[in-house]
Amino acid sequence: MPPQKNPTKDAARLKTVKQVAFEDNVSEKTVRRAIDAGLLEVIRTGPRGRLIRIHPDAHMAYRRRRDW
Template sequence: MPTPTFKTPNQPRVLLTVKDVAVLDNCSEKTVRRAIASGLLQAIRVGPGGRLLRIDPAAHAAYRAASQW
């Protein structure tokens, strides 16, 4: 009888930086920050004082799907 495999729930989430999203979208970091500020792209604030921005890949995919013509 094979032993069942379990996924560990404590695996780190893979989050994108503002620079990563800018490279993927072929735009500037300022454009990404504007999309976050206007609410078009959801971001998570992390780090001391919440200064760092991270973007979930699913949120980036939703942003890309919404911005398609």
Template sequence: MTPKKTDKTRPLLTVKDVAELDNCSEKTVRRAIATGLLAVTRVGPGGRLIRIDPAAHAAYRRAQIW
């Protein structure tokens, strides 16, 4: 799990990275994104690639306390 770097050298996480950190499936992460629970940044041509800021992931984790 190696975070991706942008031109600002800020590490961003992929959907797979978040799924591994949360011990869940990528589909669960994509559902959280679709419902607006997890904020993402879209990059690449046409905005097809999804990247998650570690701060947004931390906020999502805090909101999901069971």
């Protein structure tokens, strides 16, 4: 039987808009613009999908496209 993924462990790795902005040294508004433009893939959680979380792999893909 293959090992099962632990959703709690994966959820702990997800980043907020604020964390991504801090790591990239840009404003939160810049990150939100990238999300709106479809350049940064996000996971929407919480009531009605209002909370935005970014998987580290999606963040790295965004950074590679931007040539950081």
